[in-house]
Amino acid sequence: QSALTQAASVSGSPGQSITISCTGTSSDVGSYDYVSWYQQHPGKAPKLLIYEVNNRPSGVPVRFSGSKSGNTASLTISGLQAEDEADYYCSSSTSSNTDVFGGGTKLTVL
Amino acid sequence: QVQLVESGGGVVQPGRSLRLSCAASGFTLSSHGMHWVRQAPGKGLEWVADIWADGIKIYYADSVEGRFTISRDKSRNTLYLQMNSLRAEDTAVYYCARDISYYAFDCWGQGTLVTVSS
Numbered sequence: 001q002s003a004l005t006q007a008a009s010v011s012g013s014p015g016q017s018i019t020i021s022c023t024g025t026s027s028d029v030g031s032y033d034y035v036s037w038y039q040q041h042p043g044k045a046p047k048l049l050i051y052e053v054n055n056r057p058s059g060v061p062v063r064f065s066g067s068k069s070g071n072t073a074s075l076t077i078s079g080l081q082a083e084d085e086a087d088y089y090c091s092s093s094t095s096s097n098t099d100v101f102g103g104g105t106k107l108t109v110l
Numbered sequence: 111q112v113q114l115v116e117s118g119g120g121v122v123q124p125g126r127s128l129r130l131s132c133a134a135s136g137f138t139l140s141s142h143g144m145h146w147v148r149q150a151p152g153k154g155l156e157w158v159a160d161i162w163a164d165g166i167k168i169y170y171a172d173s174v175e176g177r178f179t180i181s182r183d184k185s186r187n188t189l190y191l192q193m194n195s196l197r198a199e200d201t202a203v204y205y206c207a208r209d210i211s212y213y214a215f216d217c218w219g220q221g222t223l224v225t226v227s228s
Contacts, residue, residue, distance in 0.1 A: 001172065003154070034212045038155070045205055045221060046147075046155065051214030089155050091213060097169045099145070099157040099213040 004029065004090055004102035011108040012080045020105045022073045022090030028100055030071035034093035037066055037075045040104075041086045049088075050075060077107075085109040112136040112217050114206050119222030122196055132189040132206030132219055140165065140184045143209035146191045148202035149221075156202070159191065160209070174200075196226045 005023040012018040022029065022037075029035060035053045038046035048057050050066035053073065063078040073090055090102040118130040130146070146158040159170045159180040168180055179192040189206050203223050207215035 034214070036214045038215075040155075045218035046215070047218075048214060048216045051211050051216075057210070057216055091155075091157070093213045097167075098171060099160070101147075101155040101157060104154040 001028075001094055001096060001098060001100045004092060004100055006088075006090060006102035006105045008103070009106045009108065011110055012077075013110045014080050014082060016080050017076060017078045018080060018107065020075045020077075020088050020090075020107070022075070022092075022102045024071050024073075024092055024100070026071060027096075028092040028094040029068065029073050031095060032093045033068070035066065035068055035073040036091045037064075037073075038089045038091070039084075039086045040089065046089065080109055082109050112208070114208065114217055114219035116204065116206055116219040116222040119204065119224045121225045121227060123228050124197060124226055126196055127192070127194045128196060128224060130191040130193065130204055130206075130222060130224070132191075134187045134189070134208075137208070139182060139187045139189060139208075143212075144180075144182065144189045145207045145209060145213075145215060146178075146180060146189075147205045147207055147215070147218075148200075148224075149205070150199075150202040153202075157213075158204070161189070193224070196224075198226050200224065201226050 037050040040046040145160040203221040208217040210216040
């Protein structure tokens with residue numbers, strides 16, 4: 001199972017909105033609404049931001065949102081804040097009853 | 111308080127074995143799907159294996175199939191990962207994680223580092 005494709009890096013200024021894309025195939029993202037997004041700060045465990053494409057766990061700010069179209073899922077962060085600077089990973093269930101992560105996107109808040 | 115604590119990592123020679131443990135507290139581990147995810151130094155996340163709540167369905171990544179075994183002990187509320195025939199490319203921080211939906215990991219341990227080196 002090949003990793004999902006994410007841009008290596010993205011940047012934005014405080015208050016702006018950014019979108020991180022995650023491209024898979026018809027065997028994963030395109031066929032299942034089980035796409036999740038995680039935030040990981042250096043040296044820390046990942047934190048779940050979005051599950052089932054667009055659901056936020058309790059405690060995750062509403063400025064984090066998810067969507068999907070075809071084989072591509074997206075995470076949008078509105079009103080960027082300095083503490084949003086981190087690595088972001090998408091993941092999807094697959095037709096093989098496994099999970100696959102994206103390569104990760106490093107977000108820099110300018 | 112929901113918590114996962116991994117242990118068992120360390121330095122091991124290629125070809126040897128190691129068993130990781132993940133002790134759960136604040137919830138019943140067997141009521142959830144549970145997963146192992148690893149992260150090589152400076153690299154991204156890689157899903158390794160899972161055991162469903164029914165305890166019957168178990169799946170592995172191709173990279174570890176036949177070498178790693180996931181299991182759980184209900185009485186100890188603990189998840190395990192038996193790793194055999196270890197290779198240098200298995201060097202990583204290993205996390206256990208709780209599933210709240212279908213591959214949605216809402217609780218992660220702090221991770222345990224496994225280094226495979228001669």
